Amino acid sequence: xxxxxxxxxxxxxxxxxxxxxxxxxxxxxxxxxxxxxxxxxxxxxxxxxxxxxxxxxxxxxxxxxxxxxxxxxxxxxxxxxxxxxxxxxxxxxxxxxxxxxxxxxxxxxxxxxxxxxxxx
Amino acid sequence: xxxxxxxxxxxxxxxxxxxxxxxxxxxxxxxxxxxxxxxxxxxxxxxxxxxxxxxxxxxxxxxxxxxxxxxxxxxxxxxxxxxxxxxxxxxxxxxxxxxxxxxxxxxx
Numbered sequence: 001x002x003x004x005x006x007x008x009x010x011x012x013x014x015x016x017x018x019x020x021x022x023x024x025x026x027x028x029x030x031x032x033x034x035x036x037x038x039x040x041x042x043x044x045x046x047x048x049x050x051x052x053x054x055x056x057x058x059x060x061x062x063x064x065x066x067x068x069x070x071x072x073x074x075x076x077x078x079x080x081x082x083x084x085x086x087x088x089x090x091x092x093x094x095x096x097x098x099x100x101x102x103x104x105x106x107x108x109x110x111x112x113x114x115x116x117x118x119x120x
Numbered sequence: 121x122x123x124x125x126x127x128x129x130x131x132x133x134x135x136x137x138x139x140x141x142x143x144x145x146x147x148x149x150x151x152x153x154x155x156x157x158x159x160x161x162x163x164x165x166x167x168x169x170x171x172x173x174x175x176x177x178x179x180x181x182x183x184x185x186x187x188x189x190x191x192x193x194x195x196x197x198x199x200x201x202x203x204x205x206x207x208x209x210x211x212x213x214x215x216x217x218x219x220x221x222x223x224x225x226x227x228x
Contacts, residue, residue: 037219045157045208045222047217061217095162095163104169106151106168107155107163108174110162
């Protein structure tokens with residue numbers, strides 16, 4: 001089955017870090033870049049950036065601070081989003097989404113999302 | 121930074137036609153994609169490359185592009201179409217992706 005699997009939720013205190021996983025199955029992991037998209041509570045979608053699953057090179061959305069890291073472990077077909085120095089305003093759902101196999105690229109497969117709650 | 125503009129809400133009765141617009145300066149140069157997000161679920165694409173429907177999306181979903189405005193049309197709206205619809209495109213350089221603010225479609 002072609003899917004992206006994410007953990008359901010993560011709870012952290014302000015100032016801590018979180019690493020969210022996105023495990024791909026049912027397709028060749030390196031054939032499709034992975035994007036990260038966040039959704040604050042009750043708000044719209046915000047594209048955060050993407051990672052090239054072959055080279056590991058990341059592209060971040062404009063205005064995104066240095067607190068974010070995209071990474072890969074191709075041995076287990078998994079992409080990761082790490083957020084450092086968490087703030088309460090980082091609370092929200094974080095989706096990973098696969099780019100389509102060819103240009104023009106769009107998000108053709110989504111994970112179910114991970115709810116990150118930052119609270120003391 | 122570059123932004124796409126959608127109406128916050130659209131309401132129609134079952135069987136009527138819903139039209140959701142999306143405006144942005146670069147839309148005449150970049151393709152637009154439409155995603156549907158039902159409550160508590162991840163989004164999924166309903167239109168790609170302005171006008172194309174993925175397999176499994178009913179024919180009542182269609183897309184149209186004219187200049188800097190694109191339109192998602194849902195003909196013969198059904199109760200199951202109630203969701204938030206997002207347009208998505210890229211900036212002039214094609215480097216950065218952007219979403220519209222989302223339109224809540226209510227089926228009366």
